[in-house]
Amino acid sequence: MKILAGATLLGVAPKASAQKVKSFTVAYLALLAGEDRSFAPNFLRRLDQLGYIDGKNLHFVYRSAEGRPELLPGLASDLIRMKPDVLVTGFGTVAAKAGKAAGNGIPVVFMAVGDPVGAGVVASLARPGGNVTGLSDLAAGIQGARLQLLREIVPAASLIAAVLNPGTPYAALAYRELETAARVAKIELRAFEVRSPEEIAPQLEASKVAGAGGLAILEDPFTFSQRTEIAAAASRLRLPAIYGYREFAEAGGLMSYGTDHGKQWRRGAEIIDLILKGGKPADIPVEQPTTFELVINLKTAKASNITVPATILVRADKIIE
Structure with missing residues (x-):
């Protein structure tokens, strides 16, 4: 019996060891x-x-x-x-x-x-x-696609304001791409810089005074963290705006087009x-997004008296009503 017991113990020990989870x-x-x-x-x-x-x-x-x-x-x-x-x-x-x-x-x-x-x-x-x-x-052509969506809402606009945080490396790259797209579309683009929460309202107001027909909000950690404030200021000024992420639209922004x-x-x-x-x-290669989502906030559109064309609504992945 002692020999059998020993044999049984020897038999289960390796199994218990194999079950140890890393x-x-x-x-x-x-x-x-x-x-x-x-x-x-x-x-x-x-x-x-x-x-x-x-x-x-x-x-x-x-x-x-x-x-x-x-x-x-x-x-x-x-x-x-x-x-x-x-x-x-x-x-x-x-x-x-x-x-x-x-x-x-x-x-x-x-x-x-x-x-x-x-x-x-x-x-x-x-x-x-x-x-x-x-x-x-960031994917090639994304800024051009956002500009095109914005222009469908304000086709007569001759000036679009890019709202950005100049302290972010991404902002410079995104602005250059947006600038190229604006040049092709033969529309003026002007940068309005925001570095702190206190600058948001004054800069958006300045863009309105300058004659901007719409806003392109360039996303970065700062503008993302201030998305509710930016969306509220744009809505108050009745300035159609496009943002990079759905979180902006969910926070009250008019429209977002970007990565999920x-x-x-x-x-x-x-x-x-x-x-x-x-x-x-x-x-392991760095991956870039290949699919994007379009989110429309119709509540914001109605509150700001902005008409979103049916051609945009039918393409939306999500509509907030």
Whole structure:
């Protein structure tokens, strides 16, 4: 009996060892306040579907600068000291650059950088190099498509105002593309810069005084964080405006055309999965969006006495009424 008992114990030991589950640590660095509620849940749900369950085989660590970019380097260093398997950087270029600088060989995946090559985050889209890869939310021609949508609402406008934060690397690139599209359309484009919440209303009012028939709001972490205020000012001035993300339209903006962030963050989780299974960031190309969503806020249109043509409404992916 003793021999049999020993044999039984020897038989189960390897099985128990084989059942031991490997655990991974994924750290998330955010610039925006509330990113854990707006963007990160899509990411975590997709990780869960892929088999990474927080509290079981996944340790998820979240840190946010709450809209203060100067805090990002310190937060990134703190996360790297935890030696995560992957460091994720959320919305914006500044978070990605802080993550890369602190990286110390740990894989870094950025969720939304407008111009990762121009900002020096990666060497190229096809071959990122180093320990960084991720997703860009800028695609060729997107600014031209937004301008065309805006012109369908205000076909007689001779001046369009571009509202942008000049402190963001993406803004310069997006403005150049918008400028090219305006030149082709033979319409004047003028920049109105906003760097703080206090500048939003005065700058939008200045664009109205200058004769702007519509607004193109160039998205970045600052304008995104102030989307409700920007949308309210545009509506008060009865200026038709187009924005980059659906969150702007949901906050009261007239119209948005751009990347579906839910899909983007879910795709980011799939890239994390590739890395946790042994993939190297240097060999994983940076992905650009290929599908876009058009959202129309008819409540805002009615309140601002703006007519949205049927030709736009039939193309909308979502209409807010």
